[in-house]
Amino acid sequence: MIQDTDPQDTGAVERAYRTLKEMAASFEFKPDQRLNESAISVQLSISRTPLREALNRLTAEGFLTFKRGQGFHCRALNPAEMMDLYEARAAIEGEAARLAARRAAPEDIARLRADLEQSKDRYTSGVSAVELIRLDEDFHRRIALMSRNAELVRLLDNAAARIHYIRVIDLQLLSERDGAPAITTQPHARILDAVAAGDEEGAAREMRCHISRRLEEVTANVRHAFSRLYAP
Incomplete structure (x- = not known):
């Protein structure tokens, strides 16, 4: 609960922003639903x-x-909107990976490689899609941070938050169909290898391919999202 009611308190604005952003990203408000400002207040x-x-x-x-x-x-x-966001994310992250291959510090690469290796054991039957998304988003954001470009990180944060709900459903369906072990860290390892080798074009290509491979499922995932949001 947010207790501060001072209209000038920027802390109150920030806390409201973060709470409502999470609610909107997870569609706690239904799509196109009008927000009741009095009730939210x-x-x-x-x-x-x-x-x-x-x-x-x-x-x-x-x-x-x-x-x-x-x-x-x-x-x-x-x-259409989800497709636009996936394509935007592929462009943003492709450039971030390219810059990471040029600018990443060796210690950041080594730390991410160690964490990636340790996370392999998490991709097992029974693991939640929310946990898989958390691991995935952490990897992608750390690559973006290696680009040393704050604007790319900001753009990625926005796109990732806006497609988060659909990505959870995507991984849930993929895991239910093929089992969690089918979702592996191998694409991440290929991206990181290219970054570590300083292969700018290779890193960008691996990143774009990794993101774009889920594009064909977007329409079906949106349909599943509606069925879950409005399930009786």
Whole structure:
């Protein structure tokens, strides 16, 4: 619960922003649902001014939409938008991997390689899709950080958050169909090998291929997302 109700308290705005971002990313608000600002204000124990600031920020970042005369709504959930985000992520991360191959510190590479090796045992039957996504997102963000480009990291954070819900469903379905062991760390190892070798084009190519291979499942995953969101 957010207790600070001071309209000028930037801490209150930040806490509201983070809470609502998580709710929007996981579609706790249904797609296109109108947000009840009064109810949210009470729920988060925050006044309307910092709440509105947080909502405007989330709208600018693509998590919410604003309709004149109707207020704030949760973003839509459609295959075209998800496809755009996957393609944007592939472009962002391809460039991040290319720069990482040029700029990554040897100690960062060694640390990530050790963590990647240790995580292999986590890809077993029974592991949750949420845990698999956590491991995956951690790897990708660390590669982006190795690029030494803060804007690429920021763009990746936004895209990753907006497709997080669909990616959880994607891995759930893939795991149910083929078993968790079918989801391996091998693509990550190939990306890291290229980064370690200073192979800029190879790192970019491996990263883009790794992300793009799930594009064909986007439409089906959105359909499954709707069935889960509106299941009785």
